[in-house]
Amino acid sequence: QKEVEQNSGPLSVPEGAIASLNCTYSDRGSQSFFWYRQYSGKSPELIMSIYSNGDKEDGRFTAQLNKASQYVSLLIRDSQPSDSATYLCAVRVDTGRRALTFGSGTRLQVQP
Amino acid sequence: DAGVTQSPTHLIKTRGQQVTLRCSPKSGHDTVSWYQQALGQGPQFIFQYYEEEERQRGNFPDRFSGHQFPNYSSELNVNALLLGDSALYLCASSLQGAGANTEAFFGQGTRLTVV
Numbered sequence: 001q002k003e004v005e006q007n008s009g010p011l012s013v014p015e016g017a018i019a020s021l022n023c024t025y026s027d028r029g030s031q032s033f034f035w036y037r038q039y040s041g042k043s044p045e046l047i048m049s050i051y052s053n054g055d056k057e058d059g060r061f062t063a064q065l066n067k068a069s070q071y072v073s074l075l076i077r078d079s080q081p082s083d084s085a086t087y088l089c090a091v092r093v094d095t096g097r098r099a100l101t102f103g104s105g106t107r108l109q110v111q112p
Numbered sequence: 113d114a115g116v117t118q119s120p121t122h123l124i125k126t127r128g129q130q131v132t133l134r135c136s137p138k139s140g141h142d143t144v145s146w147y148q149q150a151l152g153q154g155p156q157f158i159f160q161y162y163e164e165e166e167r168q169r170g171n172f173p174d175r176f177s178g179h180q181f182p183n184y185s186s187e188l189n190v191n192a193l194l195l196g197d198s199a200l201y202l203c204a205s206s207l208q209g210a211g212a213n214t215e216a217f218f219g220q221g222t223r224l225t226v227v
Binding site for chain 1 (some may be wrong): 143147153154156157167168196200202204206208215218219221
């Protein structure tokens with residue numbers, strides 16, 4: 001079982017729709033959760049971080065965390081073609097370790 | 113505010129050679145982590161440097177080594193290159209003293225091709 005799992009996609013949504021990206025993790029000690037966006041050929045760009053259960057909103061992005069279910073998601077409202085990218089979920093166990101464990105990413109395609 | 117900078121951006125090496133990649137962390141950050149990202153995969157953790165010492169290491173062979181300098185910049189060295197070492201190498205910087213809620217920011221990466 002992979003430590004962080006994501007559906008590879010592609011997830012295709014029409015422009016203006018809500019895109020929902022999901023991630024599950026196996027280490028119950030995970031305390032910090034991150035979503036990175038990566039355009040083809042570029043490096044990952046941090047878009048959201050979440051540390052406690054519930055929702056965290058930042059502009060068109062909402063991260064949701066459920067530690068009991070070991071599940072974290074990212075919602076993108078009013079999706080734009082410029083949102084088309086691979087979205088990487090990353091988790092960190094903050095017990096002296098600082099390494100991020102990444103999923104393989106979900107490719108999102110927003111159709112104009 | 114300078115972000116994370118890496119050099120070079122692209123590199124082509126021959127099997128068996130050695131390579132050194134460089135990273136300068138974001139201003140105010142003191143910790144540098146290195147990741148390897150193969151095509152179609154998520155980044156894989158190589159190691160992390162803080163206070164000029166390797167603090168944590170991922171599942172990579174000893175051919176991968178590193179260094180951190182007093183100004184917090186870092187180098188990643190890979191010896192005896194294999195074709196399988198071809199990947200995007202990413203440097204991430206963070207602030208160790210920021211507690212649990214610390215975020216890591218990536219440089220633009222170095223694309224290494226081994227032929």
